[in-house]
Amino acid sequence: MNDIRPRRDEAGVKPRSLGVVFRNLRVVGLGAIASYQPTLGSILNPLNIVGKIKNVRHPPIRDILSGFEGVVRPGEMIRTFMTSCPTTSNSNVHPVVLGRPGSGCTTLLKTLANQRKEFYSVEGDVHYDSLSPQEMRANFRGDIRYCPEDDVHFPTLTVDQTLTFAAASRTPLQRLGATRRQFAHVLTQALLAVFGLRHAKNTPIGDAVIRGVSGGEKKRVSITEALASRSPIGVWDK
Numbered sequence: 001m002n003d004i005r006p007r008r009d010e011a012g013v014k015p016r017s018l019g020v021v022f023r024n025l026r027v028v029g030l031g032a033i034a035s036y037q038p039t040l041g042s043i044l045n046p047l048n049i050v051g052k053i054k055n056v057r058h059p060p061i062r063d064i065l066s067g068f069e070g071v072v073r074p075g076e077m078i079r080t081f082m083t084s085c086p087t088t089s090n091s092n093v094h095p096v097v098l099g100r101p102g103s104g105c106t107t108l109l110k111t112l113a114n115q116r117k118e119f120y121s122v123e124g125d126v127h128y129d130s131l132s133p134q135e136m137r138a139n140f141r142g143d144i145r146y147c148p149e150d151d152v153h154f155p156t157l158t159v160d161q162t163l164t165f166a167a168a169s170r171t172p173l174q175r176l177g178a179t180r181r182q183f184a185h186v187l188t189q190a191l192l193a194v195f196g197l198r199h200a201k202n203t204p205i206g207d208a209v210i211r212g213v214s215g216g217e218k219k220r221v222s223i224t225e226a227l228a229s230r231s232p233i234g235v236w237d238k
């Protein structure tokens with residue numbers, strides 16, 4: 001790995017970087033509506049029909065986040081503290097997202113990771129350097145990676161297969177003379193070594209039924225898999 005960096009600089013390959021700024025961020029979700037399994041009686045009940053029409057005209061929305069602002073510069077690693085009732089904090093020194101369950105940590109991270117589909121609406125300014133979220137979604141989707149809290153993998157693939165696939169799915173154009181396959185191989189080997197997974201290389205990931213790697217190793221596979229995609233922005237929901 002050590003000899004790659006000087007060779008990369010020599011070849012004039014610039015490492016890519018990206019930052020994100022956000023201001024007046026407001027995320028609205030659909031509020032909890034008591035929904036029961038429909039029956040023939042409830043479908044035909046006129047009271048329910050009136051309620052449905054009301055819901056369509058005035059959906060029961062609620063703010064999950066409001067008034068958030070912040071900046072993450074390229075190369076910076078931040079963690080954000082979040083209180084149970086979100087207020088704007090002006091601490092620009094050590095922002096850390098930590099909050100009690102349900103306070104909206106995942107919502108903030110998903111919004112910054114540009115995964116907005118599940119929310120009713122997202123208002124406010126978010127910029128990825130000079131790019132808007134729409135441009136990011138259209139052209140640079142792979143440059144922001146959201147790593148979810150739970151580890152979802154194909155249980156029958158081995159650690160090596162999982163990582164090689166992740167690495168091969170996003171190889172760069174300039175590879176210092178290596179083929180795409182070689183690049184993915186070298187990257188996988190380096191990551192396996194860094195995260196202490198070499199001994200588990202040929203072990204299946206496993207799940208509740210198939211015996212596989214340990215819980216800690218599985219978490220490390222998730223982290224390594226995310227890093228293998230080489231995105232400039234990584235969002236870690238842990």
Ligand SMILES: Nc1ncnc2c1ncn2[C@@H]1O[C@H](COP(=O)(O)OP(=O)(O)O)[C@@H](O)[C@H]1O
Nearest residue numbers: 029030064100101102103104105106107118119
């Ligand atoms: N798409 C959504 N629509 C409506 N409410 C949502 C949506 N996503 C999350 N919520 C609610 O917003 C609150 C914050 O959720 P979340 O960000 O997942 O919290 P956490 O801090 O535990 O990660 C929760 O009360 C959750 O039920």
Ligand SMILES: [Mg+2]
Nearest residue numbers: 105106149237
């Ligand atoms: Mg969460």
